Amino acid sequence: MAYSNKVIDHYENPRNVGSFDKDDASVATGMVGAPACGDVMKLQIKVNAEGIIEDAKFKTYGCGSAIASSSLVTEWVKGKSLAEAQQISNTDIAQELALPPVKIHCSILAEDAIKAAIADYKQKHGG
Numbered sequence: 001m002a003y004s005n006k007v008i009d010h011y012e013n014p015r016n017v018g019s020f021d022k023d024d025a026s027v028a029t030g031m032v033g034a035p036a037c038g039d040v041m042k043l044q045i046k047v048n049a050e051g052i053i054e055d056a057k058f059k060t061y062g063c064g065s066a067i068a069s070s071s072l073v074t075e076w077v078k079g080k081s082l083a084e085a086q087q088i089s090n091t092d093i094a095q096e097l098a099l100p101p102v103k104i105h106c107s108i109l110a111e112d113a114i115k116a117a118i119a120d121y122k123q124k125h126g127g
């Protein structure tokens with residue numbers, strides 16, 4: 001299978017790999033797994049007092065497309081409100097990375113991860 005240049009770029013130079021201190025009140029974590037292949041993605045966001053995502057980090061145990069999808073999403077969410085980040089869909093990710101059909105679930109994993117992180121933030125902050 002041929003990977004797009006964007007997948008290879010994010011795979012070789014992943015942006016924002018790592019993690020934040022989960023005990024930091026401004027940090028929320030989304031941890032999701034793909035039943036199809038067993039890959040796991042952890043995505044964290046750091047939200048400021050105005051409700052804007054200031055920073056994001058990820059760790060993905062998975063294929064190149066999953067790593068590229070999570071890397072891309074951490075770039076996309078920075079500077080967005082939670083409501084805006086909630087709108088990111090796997091189709092946007094798959095389109096941007098030109099993922100082939102068998103790799104669509106990798107982009108779904110990234111959408112699920114950001115949604116899970118947002119849900120975690122809202123739960124932590126009584127929203």
Ligand code: FES
Pocket residue numbers: 037038039062063064
């Ligand atoms: Fe997930 Fe290959 S099937 S890494």
Ligand code: FES
Pocket residue numbers: 034036037038039062063064065066103105106109
């Ligand atoms: Fe499963 Fe990519 S092959 S996340």
